[in-house]
Amino acid sequence: MTASHNDLANAIRALSMDAVQAANSGHPGMPMGMADAATVLFTKHLKYDPTRPDWADRDRFVLSAGHGSMLIYSLLYLTGYAAPTIDDIRNFRQTGSPCAGHPENFLLDGVEATTGPLGQGLAMAVGMAMAERHLNARFGDALVDHRTWVLAGDGCLMEGINHEAVGLAGHLQLGRLNVIWDDNRITIDGPTDLSTSEDIKARYAATGWHVVECDAHDAGALDAAMKAAKADPRPSLIAARSIIGYGAPTKQGTSATHGAPLGPDEIAGTRDALGWNAEPFVIPDNVLSAWRSAGERGAEMSASWRSKAERQPEWDDFSAAMSGEIGDALETAIEAHIAGLIDAPVKEATRKSSEETLKVVNAALANTIGGSADLTGSNNTRTADLGIFSAENYAGRYVYYGIREFGMAAAMNGMALHGGVIPYGGTFLIFSDYSRPAIRLGALQQTRAVHVLTHDSIGLGEDGPTHQPVEQVMTLRAIPNLNVFRPADAVETAECWALALQSKEAPSVLALTRQGLPQMRKEGVVGNLSSRGAYRLKAADAERKVIFLATGSEVHLAMNAAAQLENEGVGCDVISMPCWELFRQQPDSYRRDLLPDVDPSRILRVSIEAGVTLGWAEYTMANGLNIGIDSFGASAPASELFEKFGFTTDAVVSRVKDKLNKS
Amino acid sequence: MTASHNDLANAIRALSMDAVQAANSGHPGMPMGMADAATVLFTKHLKYDPTRPDWADRDRFVLSAGHGSMLIYSLLYLTGYAAPTIDDIRNFRQTGSPCAGHPENFLLDGVEATTGPLGQGLAMAVGMAMAERHLNARFGDALVDHRTWVLAGDGCLMEGINHEAVGLAGHLQLGRLNVIWDDNRITIDGPTDLSTSEDIKARYAATGWHVVECDAHDAGALDAAMKAAKADPRPSLIAARSIIGYGAPTKQGTSATHGAPLGPDEIAGTRDALGWNAEPFVIPDNVLSAWRSAGERGAEMSASWRSKAERQPEWDDFSAAMSGEIGDALETAIEAHIAGLIDAPVKEATRKSSEETLKVVNAALANTIGGSADLTGSNNTRTADLGIFSAENYAGRYVYYGIREFGMAAAMNGMALHGGVIPYGGTFLIFSDYSRPAIRLGALQQTRAVHVLTHDSIGLGEDGPTHQPVEQVMTLRAIPNLNVFRPADAVETAECWALALQSKEAPSVLALTRQGLPQMRKEGVVGNLSSRGAYRLKAADAERKVIFLATGSEVHLAMNAAAQLENEGVGCDVISMPCWELFRQQPDSYRRDLLPDVDPSRILRVSIEAGVTLGWAEYTMANGLNIGIDSFGASAPASELFEKFGFTTDAVVSRVKDKLNKS
Structure with a gap:
């Protein structure tokens, strides 16, 4: 007995509603509607x-x-991935199951990205599509020639980040990117017309996208729409008019199916309506076999590709x-x-x-893709040899x-998930909030x-508190x-x-100054001192x-204060602490x-960082002194701001002496 | 001698280029272009x-x-506001001048919002326009009948938040909102076509906006466009095709005018090109007089209104x-x-x-405007009596x-800045990142x-780490x-x-649980204990x-652990700490x-909060014990997660006893 399209689709619906019911938690409406x-995508188009x-x-x-x-x-199980198993699906959202509440890329192969925070999946897909075109330009069609498919809902399309992602994709003419929009006209609060009146199709068209419409419950129309999307050289939006919770007799088409189990009665009714008679978590052999055959389509393709x-x-x-892997060339070059x-x-x-480091990095590593959210000259992110990545030059x-700070960061995640490239991108540190x-x-x-992330403190000066992190x-x-x-310096x-x-398995932030800093490290050492997270830059001379x-631009201030205190017979260590996370390890x-476990009244610990003091007590202890800024900044030249906020050698020395005299 | 439109406009250009030059910092291109x-806006349209x-x-x-x-x-000075003075403008971006790098609402009357983080000004303006319509519906045309005008650049229109703001404004048909788009086709990195290919006008039209175009250097065309914007019942985008740095002979139309002084030679050339002969910071009498007359237009209107x-x-x-002011009724009702x-x-x-409190609040205070970013039922933000704010019912x-989490929060800021309403809005705590x-x-x-901000910890359970703050x-x-x-509880x-x-002068966050919590406070007290930020909920029985x-959902855990320890003869205080900021005051x-300054080895301080421990050492000191979560969460039922992450009475008691035994 062969299986029909409806059988295949109903297998997804059944697994979804039953798993959500078993978990008593989850979202059946979308999988049933889509x-x-x-x-159609997984049996006919997806490679x-x-x-x-x-x-x-x-x-x-x-x-x-x-x-x-x-x-x-459901798709991963049905098409024959090693995981999840049917038991994993039975344990949807339970401790230990890889079938977590939201898909996690680190739990299952085939989950290309962790999604849930709305809009970001689409924005990461833009990065994947960029990586694909770049690697295609670099390595050729025989090695790289694939597409990026996205399934997005109204929530994804209302979030601001989708505007940034869509603008980037349209501008870069990422024709290998196809977005299926689950046009179900329902959000959690009710019909979409409670909160939006937008003509989404016209908006996408205005941003350089190809738009095709279809009935999301007509397999032939879906197939034709996906073919049209593949054929068009622009990124495509497939507006698939759907019914959320399709099949649920009394709840379909309503927000009641969105984020809660359907309940036993409605599930029974759905089985009747769909003509699905199998027990929960049982897929009839003919249906499973048809799904597995669809999954096997790819074996020959992948073998032939390889x-x-x-x-x-x-x-x-x-x-x-x-x-x-980045190889040894980079380490040697940086050394x-x-x-x-x-x-x-x-x-x-x-x-x-x-920037000077990047000249070395970009020459030694062909995999980097740099960029900036419109602050190239300020972030110093562009080196001469890179070429510009554009619709005309994906090799750039x-x-x-x-x-588009948020869109950039999400695209960088997508590139990294795709693999083959190492993304970096710049903006002002303050806009890390975006x-x-x-x-x-x-x-x-x-x-x-x-x-x-540059312009990392009040040291940016005149732009004032909106721009001062x-x-x-x-x-x-x-x-x-x-x-x-x-x-703290160039080294x-x-x-x-x-x-x-x-x-390889954690992103990094580099917080960098706008203003000039003296070089603190003037002697060669074996190895990378920053790799310890913190190290003793200066040992006390006097007792x-x-x-x-201190960190960053405040390290030289600590050194100056220490020098002055030493002159007065007060011995000072200076610890440079470029990375808390590595120090903790x-x-x-x-x-x-570095931080001996002695009575704090015997050795005073003083933190200096031109930012909030919250958090520093972990290292300076209860009787320590935390020099920082616990208010918003102000607009003035940087040197005046450092004085105003107490970041001068004299001010630091004075506060340290006061504290020493009190304890 | 009367002054021409060009004279008036050139006064702005001269002040702008000269002030930036004097500060050796700032952005002359936009004021010169706009x-x-x-x-036209300030002499003919703005009320x-x-x-x-x-x-x-x-x-x-x-x-x-x-x-x-x-x-x-420039506009505030020229039209005759009490501040800034011409000396303030001379001291643009210097210590103490109200003419800060970016406009700050708390430094100058006439600056309706602090702007600089791109896109947010427009999004706040949406909130202002909402507040206007709401107050109009409540109080009538004689009291409230005004417009909100915005000047936005390409940066504002590329940021994701503008999509959210524009979508909200279009949906709500905020016809009193008019946005002038400085269409200069330049960003910091160069021509806009480096990064965008969007048809902005078509996008706005797709979102329910009225769009009108004009030459940004033709006073008649600008006037006509503003009239058209005022006449149309939809929110309007005035696409004003402009030349950035207009008048600068060699730099106009380029990103060189955007964010740096023009330099003495270019400024001299601009004076020649514009026919502006006055010295820096000098406005010829006829020009100033014409500007002041324009400013005086409003006196009669405001008097007549009043x-x-x-x-x-x-x-x-x-x-x-x-x-x-919120009056006494609210306090009485909450008591x-x-x-x-x-x-x-x-x-x-x-x-x-x-929600139960809001029932009381919304009945006692007619000024509140609530809402949610599509999580009404989860955030419990809607009470029955409010009515829905919509294009058909601005009284809602x-x-x-x-x-649209970001758009919501920005609109709330705009409402608050407008005044007359007190906004609150809900989303999940995790999306405070948005x-x-x-x-x-x-x-x-x-x-x-x-x-x-609800669902404030792993206590939300199955949705997993993307959703667990x-x-x-x-x-x-x-x-x-x-x-x-x-x-910590209902009280x-x-x-x-x-x-x-x-x-009145600081926003607030309420971090609230998804899961049920027992009521800790069962005895009446005089006053509001939470107003101290922290208070002793339980005093030690034994020594x-x-x-x-502890805070929030961990307060009852601390109480349970304390009870068990007391049974074993270990005396425990429990401090509930709902607000750090108020405690610091x-x-x-x-x-x-509450926190006696005794040797930490004599009294152990233990923090319990289902979040990062970073920061707690400020209160628990170096030898304290910080019970928290310093990794991402996981997907499972809440009770299993609390066990997994060590938030059970037994686990807490055990860690405390270990620590006591070690010290």
């Missing part, structure tokens, strides 16, 4: 091989409407790029660069030091992202991306699995870049009474050496 | 009275492209609303509500407690914001808005001038709502060895009473 579209989920030239599928996670779990690919002259380079700095110290802004390695949700999602997804460095430190680097900047690029802990013995 | 549009900047029925003007701040400073307004029966209510809870304690989620007090830039800008602007409470605490409340929730509403500090004696 089952037909997903069936994938469940037995080789890491096939480099597979199509990428991103479920941007991540709450409909049962859709992708045999051809391996014969290409670019194969080794391509494999190396896809491996994500040579640092040796040059030791020979001829510089005074420069760390954003400039970053520098992206003018436009004024891109923060993507920085976080990159950390959760364990992707490598480097966020180059005071809490951003600390709040970025609060994000798990994110390395926040705030280097630390080069070290931190090396660490960021070596970090140690004070330990300074050091052995206890190393940490105790 | 001088004609601003002149304002420089002598009464607080005139309630004035038009609001928002310079969304805030970097062009010299435009508004005399009519005062005769309206609604005048007293209107004045009370615009004063921003009665709390008394009811003391009489009949409840076990409920604090999001539900918030509940806004379906759609899936709205964070607006929460911050509200704090900087000293506006009152209440962000109702672990660092959000702490990172919100890092924002200056923001009160972050995390109430604290009511207290925190009262405090949030009383806070005090431990002080627990308490006198030293109060803080020392």
Whole structure:
């Protein structure tokens, strides 16, 4: 007995409603509404091989409407991926099941991105499509020639980030990107017309997209729409008019199906309406067999690709790029660069030091793709050799992202997830508030991306409090699995870049100054001192009474204050602390050496950082002194601001002496 | 000698280029390009009275492209506001001048909003236009009948938030909102076609806007376009094709004029090209006189408005609303509500407690406007009596914001800036990452808005790590001038709502649970205990060895752990700490009473909060114990997650005893 399209689609519906019911939690409406579209996509259009989920030239599928996670779990099971198993689906949303509430890229092969925070899936897909075109330009059709498919809902399309993503994709003419819009006219609060009156199709057309419409429950129409999307050289929006919770007799078409189990009665009614008689979590043999056959379509394609690919002259380079390894050339080049700095110290802004490092990095590593959200000259992110990534030149390695900080960061995540490239991108540190949700999602997804965040304190001067980050460095430190680097000079900047690029499973932030900084490190050392997260830059000469802990532009201030205190017989250590996260990972013995466990009244610990003091007590202890800024900044020349906020040698020395005298 | 339109516009250009040159910092290109549009607006269309900047029925003007701040400073000076003076303009961007790098609403009357973070000015203007229509519906044309004007650049229109703002304005048919788009085709990185290919006019039309085009250097065309905008019932986009840095002979039309002084030679050339012979900071008498006359247009209008307004029966209510005072009725009503809870304690989620409080608040205060970013049922933000705010019913007090967290928060800021209403809006706490830039800008602007952020920990359960805030409470605490409340039960929730509403000059966050919590406070007290930020919920019975500090859903856990420890002879205080910011403001004696300054080895301090531990050492000291979550969450039922992450009575007791035994 063969299986019909409806049988295949109903298998998704049944698994979805039953799993949500079993979990007593989840979102059945979307998978039930999009089952037909997903069936057509996964049986006729998507290029994938469940037995080789890491096939480099597979199509990428991103479920941007991540709450409909049962859709992708159903598809992965039905098409024959090793996981999830039917038991995993039975345990949807339970401890230990890879079928988590939202799809997590680190739990299941075939989940190309972690989604759920709306709009970001689509925006990451733009990055995947950019990576695909870039690698195609670099390595040729035989190695790289695939598409990126997205399933997005009204929520994704209302979020601001979709405007940024759509604008970027339209401008770059990413014709390999096809977005299926689940046009169900329902949001959580009710009909979409409660909150929007937009003509979405016209908006996409205005942004350079191809738009095609179809009935989301007509397999033939879906097939034709997907063919049209593939044929068009522009990115495509497939507006698929759908019924949320399709099949649920009394609830379909309403927000009642969106985010709650249907309930036993409605589920029974749905079985009747769909003619689906199988028990929960049972897929009839003919249906499963048809699904598995669809999954097997890809095996020959992937084998054929591989045999051809391996014969290409670019194969080794391509494999190396896809491996994500950065090789020894980079380390050697950065070491040579640092040796040059030791020979001829510089005074420069760390954003400039970053540019000098990037000259070395971009020459040594062909995989980097840089860019900036319209602050190229300020972020110092562009080096001469990169070429511009554009619709006319996908081989270019520098992206003018436009004024789209969030879209940029999400695209960088998408590139990193795609693999083969290492993205970095710049904006002002203050605007990490705009891109923060993507920085976080990159950390959760364990992707490598480097966020180059310049103008990192009141040191930016006249632009004033809207542009002066005071809490951003600390709040970025609060994000798990994110390395926040705030280097003190040109040498630390080069070290931190090396660490960021070596970090395959965590993104990094580089917080860099606008203003010039003297070089603190003038002696060569073996290894990368910043890799310990913190290190003793200066040991006390006189009896140690004070330990300074400082980062970035405040390290030289700590050194100056220490020098003055030493003149007065007060011995001071100075710890430079470019990365809290790496310091936390050091052995206890190393940490105790820098920060000995002695009575705080005997050795005063003083933190200096031109940002909020919140958090520093962890290192300075209850009786420590935390020098920072716990208010908004102000508009004035930088030197006046540093004086106003107490960041001068005299002010620091005076506060330290007051504190020493009191304790 | 009368002054021509060009004379008036050139006065803006001269002040702008000279002030930027004097500061050696700033953005001359935008004010020079938009001088004609601003002149037409401020001499012919904008309703304002420089002598009464607080005139309630004035038009609001928002310079969304805030970097062009010299435009508004020029206009305020020229039209005769008390400030800035010409000396303030001479001191543009210098210490103490109200002419800061970006316009700050708290420094100058006539600056309706702090702008600079791109896109947010436009989004706040949407909120102002909403407030205007709402107050018009409530109080009538005689009292409220004005427009909101915005000047926005390409940056504002590329940012994602503009999509959310534009969608909301189009849906709500805010015909009193008119946006002048500085269509200069230049961004910082170069021509706009480096990064965008969008047909902006078509996009706005697709979103329900009226679009009119004009030459930004043709006064007649600008006038006609503004008339058309005023006549159309939809929100209007005036696409004003402009030349950035208009008048600068070699630099106009290029990004070289955007963000740097023109230089002495170019400025001299501009003077020649414009026929402007006056010295820097000197405005010829005839020109200043013409400008002042334009400014004086409004005096009669405002006087006439006032005399009519005062005769309206609604005048007293209107004045009370615009004063921003909330009156005693609210306090009394909340006290009665709390008394009811003391009489009949409840076990409920604090999001539900918030809803119960809102029933009281919305009945007692006619000024509240609530809403949610499509999570009404989850955020519990809607009470029955509000009515829906829509194009058909501006009298409604509940806004379906759609899936637009950032747009919602920015609109709330705009409403608060407009005055007459008190906005609150809900989303999940995790999505404060999306709205964070607006929460911050509200704090900087000293506006009152209440962000109702529910599902505030792993306690939300199955939705998993994308939806589980672990660092959000702490990172919100890092924002200056923001009160972050995390109430422990129904009583604290009511207290925190009262405090949030009383806070006229700082926004508030309420972090609320999805899951039910037992009521901790069962005895009546005089006053609002949460107003101290932290208070002793339980004093030690046995000799005090431990002080627990906990917030929100972890307070009852601390109480349970304390009870068990007391059984074993270990005396424990429990401090409930709903608001760090308010606790910091308490006198030293109060803080020392709760947290005595004794050797930490004698009394162990233990923090419990289901979020990052970063920051807690400030209160628990170096030898304290911080129980928290320093990784991402996971997908599972809430009770299993609390167990997995160590938030059970047994786990807490065990860790405390281990620590006591070690010290």
